Amino acid sequence: MTRNRKRSLIVLTVALVILMSSAMPAAVVADSAGNAETTAAIGRVHLNDSAYVEINRLSLLSDANGNVVTFTLSITNNGAKSLSLIDYWVRLLGKNGDPFTAKIMPQDKDKTRIAAGSTQELSYYAIVNEATSLHDLKFSLMKWDFSLDNFERMLGEITVPDDFTQVTPAGRAHTVKFSGSTMNLAVASFTLGKNEKNSLPNVTLKLKNVGNHSITVPAYRFAVRTPEGYTYPLTAKGVKDLVVNSQETKEITLTGTVPASVSTEGWQLVVTQYLADLSLNMPVACLELPHVMKQDGKGAGVEVEFTDENGMYTAKLNGMYRLPWEDQDILTADLSLANKGSDSLPIPDMTGYFLLDGTVKVDAKVITPAKVLGLANGSSVGLQMAAKVPYTYEFSKLKLVLQEKTSDQKTVDVLDFETPADMLKVPIIDPSSSFELTDSGYRSKFSIQSVKTYQGQSTDQYTAQVLIENQEKRFTSPVKLVASFRAAGGTVYPANVLDVKEKVGPGGKAQIIVTSVIPKGVDTSGMNLLLGEAVASDGKLVLGEASDSDDDSDADDASSSADMYVKPFAFWLPQEKKDVKTPLKGISLAPYTLSIDHFGTTLNEKELSLKFNYEIVKDASTRVSTEGRKIVFQINDNNGVRAIEWSADLSSFEPRSNETPETPQSKLKVGKHNGFKISLQNGDLLYKLSFLKSYDFNIYEEFQGHRRLVGTMKNDWFVNSD
Numbered sequence: 001m002t003r004n005r006k007r008s009l010i011v012l013t014v015a016l017v018i019l020m021s022s023a024m025p026a027a028v029v030a031d032s033a034g035n036a037e038t039t040a041a042i043g044r045v046h047l048n049d050s051a052y053v054e055i056n057r058l059s060l061l062s063d064a065n066g067n068v069v070t071f072t073l074s075i076t077n078n079g080a081k082s083l084s085l086i087d088y089w090v091r092l093l094g095k096n097g098d099p100f101t102a103k104i105m106p107q108d109k110d111k112t113r114i115a116a117g118s119t120q121e122l123s124y125y126a127i128v129n130e131a132t133s134l135h136d137l138k139f140s141l142m143k144w145d146f147s148l149d150n151f152e153r154m155l156g157e158i159t160v161p162d163d164f165t166q167v168t169p170a171g172r173a174h175t176v177k178f179s180g181s182t183m184n185l186a187v188a189s190f191t192l193g194k195n196e197k198n199s200l201p202n203v204t205l206k207l208k209n210v211g212n213h214s215i216t217v218p219a220y221r222f223a224v225r226t227p228e229g230y231t232y233p234l235t236a237k238g239v240k241d242l243v244v245n246s247q248e249t250k251e252i253t254l255t256g257t258v259p260a261s262v263s264t265e266g267w268q269l270v271v272t273q274y275l276a277d278l279s280l281n282m283p284v285a286c287l288e289l290p291h292v293m294k295q296d297g298k299g300a301g302v303e304v305e306f307t308d309e310n311g312m313y314t315a316k317l318n319g320m321y322r323l324p325w326e327d328q329d330i331l332t333a334d335l336s337l338a339n340k341g342s343d344s345l346p347i348p349d350m351t352g353y354f355l356l357d358g359t360v361k362v363d364a365k366v367i368t369p370a371k372v373l374g375l376a377n378g379s380s381v382g383l384q385m386a387a388k389v390p391y392t393y394e395f396s397k398l399k400l401v402l403q404e405k406t407s408d409q410k411t412v413d414v415l416d417f418e419t420p421a422d423m424l425k426v427p428i429i430d431p432s433s434s435f436e437l438t439d440s441g442y443r444s445k446f447s448i449q450s451v452k453t454y455q456g457q458s459t460d461q462y463t464a465q466v467l468i469e470n471q472e473k474r475f476t477s478p479v480k481l482v483a484s485f486r487a488a489g490g491t492v493y494p495a496n497v498l499d500v501k502e503k504v505g506p507g508g509k510a511q512i513i514v515t516s517v518i519p520k521g522v523d524t525s526g527m528n529l530l531l532g533e534a535v536a537s538d539g540k541l542v543l544g545e546a547s548d549s550d551d552d553s554d555a556d557d558a559s560s561s562a563d564m565y566v567k568p569f570a571f572w573l574p575q576e577k578k579d580v581k582t583p584l585k586g587i588s589l590a591p592y593t594l595s596i597d598h599f600g601t602t603l604n605e606k607e608l609s610l611k612f613n614y615e616i617v618k619d620a621s622t623r624v625s626t627e628g629r630k631i632v633f634q635i636n637d638n639n640g641v642r643a644i645e646w647s648a649d650l651s652s653f654e655p656r657s658n659e660t661p662e663t664p665q666s667k668l669k670v671g672k673h674n675g676f677k678i679s680l681q682n683g684d685l686l687y688k689l690s691f692l693k694s695y696d697f698n699i700y701e702e703f704q705g706h707r708r709l710v711g712t713m714k715n716d717w718f719v720n721s722d
Helices: 003-018 685-691
Strands: 026-030 043-048 051-063 066-077 088-093 118-128 138-144 152-159 173-178 181-194 198-209 220-225 231-237 249-255 268-275 280-288 303-308 311-325 328-338 350-356 360-363 365-367 380-390 397-405 411-420 434-437 444-455 459-470 481-486 492-498 509-519 528-535 564-572 587-589 592-603 608-618 622-624 629-637 643-649 671-680 694-703 706-716
Touching: 043 138, 051 280, 066 280, 088 118, 118 280, 173 280, 181 280, 198 220, 198 303, 198 411, 220 280, 249 311, 303 411, 311 397, 311 411, 311 528, 311 564, 328 397, 328 564, 350 365, 350 380, 360 380, 365 528, 380 528, 380 564, 434 564, 444 564, 444 694, 459 528, 459 706, 481 509, 481 564, 587 706, 592 694, 592 706, 643 671
Parallel strands: 509 622
Antiparallel strands: 026 173, 043 051, 043 152, 051 066, 066 118, 088 138, 138 152, 173 181, 181 198, 198 249, 220 231, 220 268, 231 249, 268 280, 303 311, 311 328, 328 380, 350 360, 350 397, 365 380, 397 411, 434 444, 444 459, 444 706, 459 509, 481 492, 481 528, 492 509, 528 564, 587 592, 592 608, 608 671, 629 643, 629 694, 694 706
């Protein structure tokens, strides 16, 4: 073969090598403000007196196909004429001089000349064996020289310095160039949750377009890499079809799991791009992740972060409690779940269990608010966990393990909280203070109004009047509650809650009556009231349905449909004030106030009559149920001749739609009325006139068969009072 034919064959071979393909992004390091700093070259070789080559952006990525090395040749031509690249190439050598084939990237395949006074970059990749590290590599810059026997001359050699690293330090940015534009990548935040099985990394990656054109972010892949070389994939949220306009910054959230046995020190974020035409995963950036503190199990009041495929959540334990329930106890945990990120998050599908003394596992129900669909950025929501245990079971330490059901229906541990058993008591609020419920859709304030005791033959009806103020901006039904009274000695008296059925307007108030039948003679001093949100057997809050009717005859009792209760709060109860009105002015029968004057009696052969003037005023600002409540008028002769009674339901006080001011009144009604007459059965009273001197006119409020005296006046028979 002639010398000219050999030269032609060699030139053709070099041209074919240069025309090989693909799209490896170039990279530089930028400072934290986003200002680009050109990465220092690892070496320089002169091609001639006016041109030189530098090697930069060197990286190595461990891949399933082996180790992939990428690097960039930056060629500067300071000459007066363009520089042809046909005569130059790079040879890549490994340890002990092992050769590796370096191939040019597809996007640079057409770069065959360097214009005068300019710089061009050519990116290459090579597959090397697993035993080769970056510091083993050596780059030889070669030129065809047909005056030599082997037709090639080495212009210079570059080795990788010992202090070289491909990792961008924490707090700095890495810049990629593609599609005629430039984008900085920087770690905006890094948090690390932990459960019993896994560490839970959550990385917020900031993408800033510092170029002049919009960028559609490629289908990058993300992973955590440890110093030992272990890699764990991260799931990206919000990166698909993401467009970043010029000078715009956007963030994406990366989440994943790493076995808890793997050290969390020295982690790196590796960004890669899969090039289908080369069937290779190419490195884009490697960013050092900042050091974070481990998050172990915490107690009440401490915020703990955890991540899932949707993003990062912040959980806080407000308290764990042990509550009385019939012949069992309820273990309940009150948690807050917050979203401190920039994007909205769904409510995670949570589950969990209580662990007693580290050995006994009790599955818990999860109660989430019915009126919350998701978590907007900066918002939070309450979450309750509850389970039942025998009330006689004793333990010293309680752990709550919070779990999540993933999209593939697997259950993974998220985090845990611990508390000693002696910290499970519900704090008791002073009766002059208030408690605020912050559940979205049910925001309200609770306060104690009074306590009242209704007397019976062998039992008493002990009641507490609780005022609820609606703090929502819409009409809403008051939350359904479960209640019990707890005596100073520890005795628990289950209670019923008499709700109101009507919705309450913004800033409006409703008064509920909490009531329990207790044995006569029970000391109620030191009594406290325990309340909580009612939960049905399906784990959902018991929700009341408002009615437009004022008839409370079918009012719900939350305790009858509740399977347990959560989010407890308690009040010390004040001493009872027995307010018996004399004269009969301003008698409180909430929501009504009754006043009576000019009362007197008449008697004939047929009947005994009681006549009086009265006024009933209704407090329209506060909703109060009248179910089971009556007013009783009693004429009690001082000589013990007779006690005669007449009663009416408080629910009958409201005027009916077909009544007019002229309609004869047979029942007590709201408003001011004169000459109201009640006919009473007289029996043989006519024949005992000589014994009739004076009587007590007593007014009782009766509640579920028990009474309390609310007003009394003494008067002579058949004489009108003032």
